[in-house]
Amino acid sequence: MPCGITSTERIKDSLPVRKQTVGVTAKDNRLFMEALLYRYRAGIPWRDLPERFGD
Numbered sequence: 001m002p003c004g005i006t007s008t009e010r011i012k013d014s015l016p017v018r019k020q021t022v023g024v025t026a027k028d029n030r031l032f033m034e035a036l037l038y039r040y041r042a043g044i045p046w047r048d049l050p051e052r053f054g055d
Helices: 005-014 029-042
Strands: none
Touching: none
16 A cells, blocks of 8 residues: 555655765655555565565
């Protein structure tokens, strides 16, 4: 179940937006949050996420 607009708006200030960091900053924060919640609900490792969440 995708996050609603209101959920995304509530947490947008907590998501990474730094330009100069070690690692990769998420390109699409909403997609990342949906993947995180999907992973949590399904109880699966990151590598087993469906392709719709990216690589």
